Amino acid sequence: MSAVICTVDVVLLTLLGEELAAVLLRREHEPFQGALAIPGGYVHPQDDLCAHDAAMRVIKNKTGIVAPYLEQLATFSGATRDPRGWSLSVAHYALVPYPLLAARKDAAVHVVPVSQLGTLPFDHRAMIDTALERLRNKSQYSSLPCFLAGDTFTLPQLQRLYELLLGETLNKVSFRRKMSEMDILDPVDGQFEAAGAHRPAQLYRLKAAVRKTLTVLERGL
Amino acid sequence: MSAVICTVDVVLLTLLGEELAAVLLRREHEPFQGALAIPGGYVHPQDDLCAHDAAMRVIKNKTGIVAPYLEQLATFSGATRDPRGWSLSVAHYALVPYPLLAARKDAAVHVVPVSQLGTLPFDHRAMIDTALERLRNKSQYSSLPCFLAGDTFTLPQLQRLYELLLGETLNKVSFRRKMSEMDILDPVDGQFEAAGAHRPAQLYRLKAAVRKTLTVLERGL
DNA sequence: TCAATAGTGTCTCTAAGACATTATGTT
DNA sequence: AACATAATGTCTTAGAGACACTATTGA
Numbered sequence: 148m149s150a151v152i153c154t155v156d157v158v159l160l161t162l163l164g165e166e167l168a169a170v171l172l173r174r175e176h177e178p179f180q181g182a183l184a185i186p187g188g189y190v191h192p193q194d195d196l197c198a199h200d201a202a203m204r205v206i207k208n209k210t211g212i213v214a215p216y217l218e219q220l221a222t223f224s225g226a227t228r229d230p231r232g233w234s235l236s237v238a239h240y241a242l243v244p245y246p247l248l249a250a251r252k253d254a255a256v257h258v259v260p261v262s263q264l265g266t267l268p269f270d271h272r273a274m275i276d277t278a279l280e281r282l283r284n285k286s287q288y289s290s291l292p293c294f295l296a297g298d299t300f301t302l303p304q305l306q307r308l309y310e311l312l313l314g315e316t317l318n319k320v321s322f323r324r325k326m327s328e329m330d331i332l333d334p335v336d337g338q339f340e341a342a343g344a345h346r347p348a349q350l351y352r353l354k355a356a357v358r359k360t361l362t363v364l365e366r367g368l
Numbered sequence: 369m370s371a372v373i374c375t376v377d378v379v380l381l382t383l384l385g386e387e388l389a390a391v392l393l394r395r396e397h398e399p400f401q402g403a404l405a406i407p408g409g410y411v412h413p414q415d416d417l418c419a420h421d422a423a424m425r426v427i428k429n430k431t432g433i434v435a436p437y438l439e440q441l442a443t444f445s446g447a448t449r450d451p452r453g454w455s456l457s458v459a460h461y462a463l464v465p466y467p468l469l470a471a472r473k474d475a476a477v478h479v480v481p482v483s484q485l486g487t488l489p490f491d492h493r494a495m496i497d498t499a500l501e502r503l504r505n506k507s508q509y510s511s512l513p514c515f516l517a518g519d520t521f522t523l524p525q526l527q528r529l530y531e532l533l534l535g536e537t538l539n540k541v542s543f544r545r546k547m548s549e550m551d552i553l554d555p556v557d558g559q560f561e562a563a564g565a566h567r568p569a570q571l572y573r574l575k576a577a578v579r580k581t582l583t584v585l586e587r588g589l
Numbered sequence: 590t591c592a593a594t595a596g597t598g599t600c601t602c603t604a605a606g607a608c609a610t611t612a613t614g615t616t
Numbered sequence: 617a618a619c620a621t622a623a624t625g626t627c628t629t630a631g632a633g634a635c636a637c638t639a640t641t642g643a
Contacts, residue, residue, distance in 0.1 A: 522622085
């Protein structure tokens, strides 16, 4: 019953261009001082009401943002994952639209495409892999990807986002049927252009009532 | 950064007759000495390789069995869940066929139908509720319920088990199509009777290759 | 007017469920 | 033989995907 090192870690994911990316920070302290790692820190029993609050605090302190979506992922523990001794980390994952991150981003914050992650300290790689698996799984039957989209977006953009996450192309008609079935989008008056010589797409935003909720489909996709 | 109380708890579920039941133990120590609670205990950094091992040890020590299915559920933490102070418990859930439990069961082990749970200490009720939700959810698209069935079982029995977990009746033809699709069952030579004046049902057992794995369906149910 | 993508109508095909029929045991 | 449930064949229906056609912009 000797002391256990209790920490939280956060896999902070965002959409960078056409790729999923994770937020990494350069570690200020040992172990692995100077290495890039995902945000994390000790649980502060005197400050944190629970591990979820600890994760929110870590995100806020290290990146300056309040993540629109934050969920517990899994707890990683063991004698060998941290050179300091037997440790336990409650891993979380958060989804953030990139503009939110860019607005607050200082030099210490690195946004690295998940396809280009180098070697990471601790079991951070396993945490990221688990987060990606969870995200991809939930993308099959929920509105989760919407938390990666910006404030407003078009249906073609949203479909490309789902396709990116699921790694397969989707049927346009079916995709729109499903979005309509979820009933989470409000059209925004005024159209969308930028894309050039073709019909502009309707802009949508998440309905206020579901801005903080996850909507789930009965039969997926 | 003061010390955090680190524990594991296990929601041990079994099928008691036609009902889901949880294993409760009478607590030997304070807090809540004498109350019925789910099995749990401190993480032992010197003995346990990780929290999963701690959960296996707790099950083994307190009930004498090795659970065929054990999975991490979620971590419950906070300042108020344990009167001793800020604590963190990695909750797991395990599925056990009742005969395995009955063979080892001593007087301290109580198997209580989930519909008849009284007030439980800590946040054990929330853990059980979370475990039930997870079990019901995974029953929609996986072979998870098979871990509650005995060594051998018939398809009508298995269907009744799925229906119990899902809380709805299932189409017999569809159910059998899905089981066949999962390709996890081996017929056992020799039939099944007991049920009386009608055609006996074929006995099945889980294929050896799948005895420790979870098989997942593409499109659920 | 052409090119390009958005948006929608409609047909096809697959899969789930309903129903019916056959199979096989006990009484 | 009667009955009860197992097991399976087959039809119906619902939903997903393919395809095509219309809409709307800039060049």
